Structure formats: structure tokens, C-alpha cells
Amino acid sequence: MRATGSSKAVLRQLLLISLLAALIPSAALPQQQTQMTKEERAMQLQLEKAELALEQAKSNFEKQKQRYEEMKRLKEQGIITGDELNSAREAYENAKVALKNAQISLDQTVLGFVEEATHISIVRAQKYRARDGSRRVRLVLKNTSNVKAASAAYKDVLSPQQVRSLVTIENIFVSILKDGVLVGDPYEIRIPSLRYGQQTTVEFGLQKDAENVMVRMKYLDKVDNRLIYLQKSAAEDIVSPMSLQFAQQGELGSSVLYDLELERMAETE
Numbered sequence: 001m002r003a004t005g006s007s008k009a010v011l012r013q014l015l016l017i018s019l020l021a022a023l024i025p026s027a028a029l030p031q032q033q034t035q036m037t038k039e040e041r042a043m044q045l046q047l048e049k050a051e052l053a054l055e056q057a058k059s060n061f062e063k064q065k066q067r068y069e070e071m072k073r074l075k076e077q078g079i080i081t082g083d084e085l086n087s088a089r090e091a092y093e094n095a096k097v098a099l100k101n102a103q104i105s106l107d108q109t110v111l112g113f114v115e116e117a118t119h120i121s122i123v124r125a126q127k128y129r130a131r132d133g134s135r136r137v138r139l140v141l142k143n144t145s146n147v148k149a150a151s152a153a154y155k156d157v158l159s160p161q162q163v164r165s166l167v168t169i170e171n172i173f174v175s176i177l178k179d180g181v182l183v184g185d186p187y188e189i190r191i192p193s194l195r196y197g198q199q200t201t202v203e204f205g206l207q208k209d210a211e212n213v214m215v216r217m218k219y220l221d222k223v224d225n226r227l228i229y230l231q232k233s234a235a236e237d238i239v240s241p242m243s244l245q246f247a248q249q250g251e252l253g254s255s256v257l258y259d260l261e262l263e264r265m266a267e268t269e
Contacts, residue, residue, distance in 0.1 A: 057102035
């Protein structure tokens with residue numbers, strides 16, 4: 001997830017809240033009324049593993065720090081050699097790095113849960129003919145993220161409203177393709193933000209006629225491709241004739257035959 005400096009600070013604060021809650025005796029917390037799914041249990045175990053690794057790293061860091069301070073005093077008294085002091089210093093520095101890595105790993109685990117919980121549904125995909133005769137595609141997108149899965153990362157410490165704010169998706173880039181080629185006009189549309197449960201509509205001109213297209217959505221450092229069939233829609237139920245040939249040649253005064261295709265832009269064929 002690509003987050004701003006302020007959002008990272010908020011996530012760290014929320015993470016501290018969840019870690020403090022983990023230290024509260026289970027009797028002080030309300031009992032869960034619903035059973036966790038297999039996926040939610042796996043997420044909980046992964047989070048507990050990352051938290052345990054952090055606690056172990058903290059414990060080892062404090063231990064190596066105290067040992068290093070003691071070795072410095074012994075060196076000043078001439079009891080140990082410089083090599084022994086250097087060995088203690090190296091162990092202390094390694095423990096400091098390990099602690100930082102454990103904290104990063106826990107942060108990435110929590111953020112990963114939120115990323116996996118985010119989801120955008122394509123509610124509707126319609127192809128229609130505009131008044132000027134051009135073909136257009138209308139997509140209706142909705143943020144249908146899994147709030148329950150996202151809240152599992154914080155052990156249900158956060159309110160539903162706080163969790164919903166975490167799954168707000170920003171900077172969504174949408175495009176449509178046919179056979180790997182961009183066929184939308186414009187080629188790409190940016191959605192600044194999509195809150196949980198929010199629905200938005202984007203429209204493209206269709207530069208190449210197609211019954212189905214690939215909808216590409218780029219957000220949260222990932223690319224989501226969906227192959228969809230385009231529903232036909234029109235303000236009026238009319239049939240439009242289309243020539244399959246751009247031009248035909250013939251003698252002056254003679255007849256020229258064109259192959260025609262009838263297209264009915266309607267919900268039902």
C-alpha cells in the first residue's frame with residue numbers, strides 16, 4: 001500500500017493500540033460471539049507470530065544492551081580485552097538491527113492484511129450509442145472491501161468506522177483493453193478516492209467495437225485485470241445498420257452490394 005507520511009503515523013498509532021490491547025488479560029475484553037473463519041484464523045496466527053518475533057527482538061536487544069554496558073565498565077577496569085568489548089558491541093548492534101527489522105515486519109503484516117482486504121467490484125458494464133452516434137462504455141465501480149478481514153489485523157480494537165477509513169482506496173487508475181490494446185478514450189481515467197461502500201461511474205469512448213473488454217484497475221501497487229462482457233444499453237430501443245465494408249467500387253449506373261450488420265443496443269436482444 002502506498003501511504004502518505006500522515007497515514008503511516010496514524011497506522012503506527014493504531015498498531016500501538018492493538019499491541020497494548022494484546023497485553024490486557026483476556027477476561028477484561030468482551031468475549032467474541034462469532035467464530036472466526038479459517039482465513040481469519042490464519043491472519044490472526046500470522047499477526048501473533050509477527051508480534052512474538054517483535055517481543056523476542058526487544059528482549060534480546062535489552063539483554064545485549066545491558067551486556068555491552070557491563071563490558072564497557074569491565075574494559076575500563078582492565079578486566080577484559082578490546083576484542084571482547086568489540087564482540088559485545090557487535091552483538092548489541094546486531095540486536096538493534098534485528099529489533100528494527102521485527103518492527104518493520106509487523107508493520108508490513110498489518111498493512112498487508114488491509115491491502116488484501118481491499119476490493120473493487122464492477123457493479124455494471126454497459127456499452128451504448130451516444131447521440132452523436134459514437135459508441136461508449138459506462139462502468140460502475142464500488143468499494144466492496146472486506147471490513148471484517150481488515151479489522152482482524154487490529155484484533156477488533158478499532159471501531160467499524162475506523163476500520164472503514166483504513167480500506168478507503170486512493171488513486172485508482174482505470175482503463176479498458178481489447179486483445180491487449182487500449183481501446184478507451186481517454187486511455188486512462190483516475191479516481192482520486194473511493195470510500196468503503198462508495199460507488200462511482202467512469203465513462204470511455206470505445207475506439208474499437210467489442211462485445212467484451214478487459215477492465216484494468218491499478219491501485220495499491222497492484223494491477224487488477226477483469227475480463228467482462230459489455231451489456232448493451234440505449235435510451236431508445238432502436239436498431240442501427242452498420243456496413244461491414246468501408247467502401248465499394250462499381251461502374252457508373254450499376255448496383256453495388258454492401259454487407260450490413262444490424263446492431264440493437266438494448267438490455268434484451
